[in-house]
Amino acid sequence: MAERFERTFVAIKPDAVNRGLVGDIISRFEKRGFKIIGMKLLHPTLEHAQKHYAEHVGKPFYNNLINFITEGPIVAMVIEGVNVIDISRKMMGTTDPQQAAPGTIRFDYAQVKESNVVHGSDSVESAEREIAIYFKPEELFEARENDADYFIKMFGHVEEKSF
Numbered sequence: 001m002a003e004r005f006e007r008t009f010v011a012i013k014p015d016a017v018n019r020g021l022v023g024d025i026i027s028r029f030e031k032r033g034f035k036i037i038g039m040k041l042l043h044p045t046l047e048h049a050q051k052h053y054a055e056h057v058g059k060p061f062y063n064n065l066i067n068f069i070t071e072g073p074i075v076a077m078v079i080e081g082v083n084v085i086d087i088s089r090k091m092m093g094t095t096d097p098q099q100a101a102p103g104t105i106r107f108d109y110a111q112v113k114e115s116n117v118v119h120g121s122d123s124v125e126s127a128e129r130e131i132a133i134y135f136k137p138e139e140l141f142e143a144r145e146n147d148a149d150y151f152i153k154m155f156g157h158v159e160e161k162s163f
């Protein structure tokens with residue numbers, strides 16, 4: 001599988017913020033080596049929620065999902081790293097915590113799919129789209145200079161950047 005330097009949008013959902021799980025969840029991504037390049041606590045508006053979950057309009061769980069995500073503040077983050085889109089979703093586990101592998105975030109912290117503590121983009125295109133919903137370009141930072149360029153230069157198996 002190609003190894004590509006990517007960015008993804010992660011949200012710590014209102015249930016997890018309310019339960020005080022923010023630090024534990026952020027810490028998992030940091031320990032993996034993913035770099036936080038954008039982060040804010042915000043209460044999603046209806047507009048945020050509708051844009052974010054546009055792909056799910058009309059599904060039976062859509063209204064609940066919109067109510068749930070607008071219920072309180074979330075931590076919106078952009079994280080960066082090698083294959084971060086796929087790997088961060090693996091770290092989260094399957095949508096339904098009942099099916100999630102032990103040790104994943106959703107297994108460890110959640111019980112039902114309606115309240116599953118985290119969101120992660122599922123493709124380069126979704127990541128780009130979702131990042132733009134929650135962040136202005138000037139709200140994203142380079143915590144360390146030339147991180148992507150360093151990886152690509154030093155490790156031949158890491159290919160191009162997705163952003």
Ligand code: UDP
Pocket residue numbers: 061065094095113114115116118119120122
């Ligand atoms: N969801 C739900 N019921 C379902 C499927 C999804 O409540 O049957 C919620 C769940 O919180 C999920 C979100 O809708 O995280 C978005 O669904 P998606 O299929 O995109 O799952 P994800 O990408 O978050 O794993």
Ligand code: MG
Pocket residue numbers: 120122
């Ligand atoms: Mg999804």
